[in-house]
Amino acid sequence: MRSMLFALLLVTAAPAAAQHAEEADRAAVMATVDQLFGALASKDRAALLGAVVAEGRATSTGVDAAGRPEVNSTDWTAFADRLARSTEQYRERLIDPHVHVEGDIAMIWSRYEFERDGAFSHCGIDHFDLVRIEGRWRVLNLTWTRQTTGCPGR
């Protein structure tokens, strides 16, 4: 009876422990995204650079005025510089993110919504690559799409 009880404890403990670790990883990854989005809103250059790998890339995929596909990409230092010079208020939020964490890399694929000066601006998909170095998650790459029509609920 005691060995059966012990076996049952092992069966319950291992998956529960694994799930707890998964949830902790996911929470840590999302906390880094929160830090990045907080820095976007507050235009805090140091907070932004503290949430990213500077040599990573912030990249938009969209279309130019003639409708041709266009890729605009900078490293995070240039992104932070542009943010510091901007005068509009930005706010971004993720909707129902899909997160994968495997060891020390992670990814997020998510719908996002973006506001400028308190009004809805556009939506799209964000994809984040994140890395964990010395126990700390940082956004490496963020690549996104952009649309002004067809946004859910708008």
Place this chain on the structure above:
Amino acid sequence: MKSLLLALSALCLAACGAREAPGAGAAAPGAAGPSAEEKAAVMQPVRAFLDGVARRDPAALRAAIHPGGVATGVGCGPNGQYNQLFTQPLAAYVETVVQMPADQREALFDPEVRIDRNLAHVWNRYEYSGGGRMLAAGYSSYQLVRVGGQWKIFNYSWSTRPQDCAAQ
């Protein structure tokens, strides 16, 4: 005793079967997701990239990439210590990877493909082998962009396992 066993069983049923809530899928919410054809179009430069690495063919690698992105590995430092970050422009990375020993190969497993407009992502497990043994394993992430109707790898990043550093 029996009631305690039942209570523990219930605990497992609650926790063991739980899954992450589904997030945004490969297309707009409510849509069916990318077709097999669309997925194959995204996978083509990824497979061409790995094939180009295996054949040490820089021209094939250049054709599979958009030169604006970065290649990043979380892996082994020069003294075999784990958790070093290596980042370099992807355009430079493709020139260095062809210098690696010719018998090393990377295999890709269970790719997940997501697409939205001109952005795609591939997430897969990989194994890297050479000299008849596995040298490294982990996960790869490819962010791709579509320009001129063609998918190109923009950013490429990967993990390795701590034990892979001891093996090298």
